[in-house]
Amino acid sequence: MSTTVNTLVQASAEIVTILTLRKGDVYKRFSKRSYSETHTLVFGIVQTVDHNGTEALITALEFDVSSTGTPELAVYATGSELKLFAATPAEVETGFQALEKRVADSIQSKERELAKERRVLESIQDTIEFAHQLSSPETVQGQIVLEVQA
Numbered sequence: 001m002s003t004t005v006n007t008l009v010q011a012s013a014e015i016v017t018i019l020t021l022r023k024g025d026v027y028k029r030f031s032k033r034s035y036s037e038t039h040t041l042v043f044g045i046v047q048t049v050d051h052n053g054t055e056a057l058i059t060a061l062e063f064d065v066s067s068t069g070t071p072e073l074a075v076y077a078t079g080s081e082l083k084l085f086a087a088t089p090a091e092v093e094t095g096f097q098a099l100e101k102r103v104a105d106s107i108q109s110k111e112r113e114l115a116k117e118r119r120v121l122e123s124i125q126d127t128i129e130f131a132h133q134l135s136s137p138e139t140v141q142g143q144i145v146l147e148v149q150a
Contacts, residue, residue, distance in 0.1 A: 018084055018086055025046045041064070067099075
């Protein structure tokens with residue numbers, strides 16, 4: 001028997017509909033990953049909501065909780081299909097904290113890698129400095145005569 005996410009959720013989820021969006025409101029949505037059938041969770045913080053009488057425009061600062069990328073400005077206009085879910089500021093804060101930790105961990109890892117590369121560079125520079133003090137062995141030029149014994 002095949003079970004879909006929708007079937008699982010319908011029985012227990014409370015249906016929440018977003019009625020309006022204002023500057024500062026938070027939401028969540030899912031984004032399909034290009035390389036698989038899975039989705040990732042994206043949080044958004046509404047920056048502007050504009051309407052000129054015929055066209056609508058929403059801009060939001062969005063971040064994917066599974067990436068280490070920077071938050072991006074998303075722009076949605078009339079005709080954009082949005083599947084938004086209500087989020088709480090606490091959920092968004094938790095998501096940002098997780099993103100902050102991943103970025104901080106990545107920085108620490110790169111700092112360790114940079115320190116290692118600096119040690120290698122210092123070793124190379126020390127070797128170059130030492131090479132200036134080296135000398136060649138004494139040699140004699142001439143033919144080498146090989147004696148063959150029978």
